[in-house]
Amino acid sequence: MKFGILVFPGSNCDRDAAMVTRDLLHQPTRMVWHEEDDLSDLDVIVIPGGFSYGDYLRCGAIARFSPAMGATVRHAEQGKLVLGICNGFQVLTEVGLLPGALMRNRDLNFICDRVSLRVERTDSPWTHRYQDGQVITLPIAHGEGCYYADEATLAALEEYRQILFRYCTPSGETSEESNPNGSLHHIAGICNRSGNVLGLMPHPERASDPMLGLVDGLNLFAGILSWSTQSSRSVASVM
Amino acid sequence: MLTLACPLKPVTQHYLAQIHITLRPSVLDPAGTAVQSGLHHLGFEGVDQVRIGKYVELRLTAANTAAAQQQVDQMCDQLLANPVIENYRFEITQLQNMLQQA
Numbered sequence: 001m002k003f004g005i006l007v008f009p010g011s012n013c014d015r016d017a018a019m020v021t022r023d024l025l026h027q028p029t030r031m032v033w034h035e036e037d038d039l040s041d042l043d044v045i046v047i048p049g050g051f052s053y054g055d056y057l058r059c060g061a062i063a064r065f066s067p068a069m070g071a072t073v074r075h076a077e078q079g080k081l082v083l084g085i086c087n088g089f090q091v092l093t094e095v096g097l098l099p100g101a102l103m104r105n106r107d108l109n110f111i112c113d114r115v116s117l118r119v120e121r122t123d124s125p126w127t128h129r130y131q132d133g134q135v136i137t138l139p140i141a142h143g144e145g146c147y148y149a150d151e152a153t154l155a156a157l158e159e160y161r162q163i164l165f166r167y168c169t170p171s172g173e174t175s176e177e178s179n180p181n182g183s184l185h186h187i188a189g190i191c192n193r194s195g196n197v198l199g200l201m202p203h204p205e206r207a208s209d210p211m212l213g214l215v216d217g218l219n220l221f222a223g224i225l226s227w228s229t230q231s232s233r234s235v236a237s238v239m
Numbered sequence: 240m241l242t243l244a245c246p247l248k249p250v251t252q253h254y255l256a257q258i259h260i261t262l263r264p265s266v267l268d269p270a271g272t273a274v275q276s277g278l279h280h281l282g283f284e285g286v287d288q289v290r291i292g293k294y295v296e297l298r299l300t301a302a303n304t305a306a307a308q309q310q311v312d313q314m315c316d317q318l319l320a321n322p323v324i325e326n327y328r329f330e331i332t333q334l335q336n337m338l339q340q341a
Binding site: 061065094099100105106108148149150 | 265269
């Protein structure tokens with residue numbers, strides 16, 4: 001599978017993502033400068049973490065207007081995979097590929113930590129290599145990761161099982177204490193209704209190489225590959 | 240050749256837009272809460288419901304006031320505010336004609 005990693009002025013997790021797809025998983029990977037508008041050669045687009053365009057106005061608000069994001073929206077509309085990590089999640093909400101918004105953390109501080117996450121469903125390209133209800137550990141590093149959406153949107157997210165990851169205790173319980181940023185419904189990551197677009201605040205790409213101490217993120221990337229080899233399974237057929 | 244007796248009326252007018260962007264009432268504002276706590280510490284104990292927003296000022300040209308209002312409304316809706324979490328309001332002021340200023 002061919003991966004493209006978007007690079008905006010201010011992106012800073014782009015090479016971490018490429019390290020996973022190119023070096024650990026041996027997949028063709030290219031960096032995509034934000035001014036590119038033809039991404040038709042790519043199977044998976046990754047919008048990495050960082051501070052695109054300095055996070056001016058709102059996180060992700062300016063990145064949304066780049067030619068590369070226009071191409072990413074077309075890519076997603078064809079049912080192809082888009083993964084937004086951290087700032088990438090913020091960009092996906094700003095561009096409207098995912099509902100809701102990411103706001104200032106409940107306690108106002110920038111949080112750089114490791115957190116426990118519960119995998120809420122495993123019939124998706126992103127999570128099928130995990131166990132249902134499995135608790136995994138991933139790093140987070142954000143100041144604006146508090147997920148907000150109105151009641152109707154939250155109800156729809158629950159109804160259509162779009163919440164893939166929730167913050168939890170190490171034993172898998174959700175609670176205010178285990179919710180680092182105040183996200184509603186303890187949301188750490190959601191997909192769109194058809195399942196081909198995922199946004200999450202934690203960093204799976206920083207938890208894929210054993211040398212870094214955590215490896216729970218690798219199954220997310222590896223899952224993309226093994227999902228695609230099962231040609232009879234389309235994303236839409238199970239969502 | 241005829242020369243016009245009076246200058247043509249310019250087809251565009253100049254406007255100042257003053258835009259206030261605020262969090263929707265249903266959205267928690269942890270920064271506002273922190274500032275409120277600071278104000279209480281200063282002794283302003285009667286302070287309540289501190290909400291922090293943004294102020295954007297810009298100049299634009301448009302055919303008339305209605306067109307300017309329409310443009311600013313679109314700017315707010317499409318970029319300056321995020322309708323998921325924010326409300327906005329603005330005032331439009333017509334500026335003195337630039338041609339006359341020159």
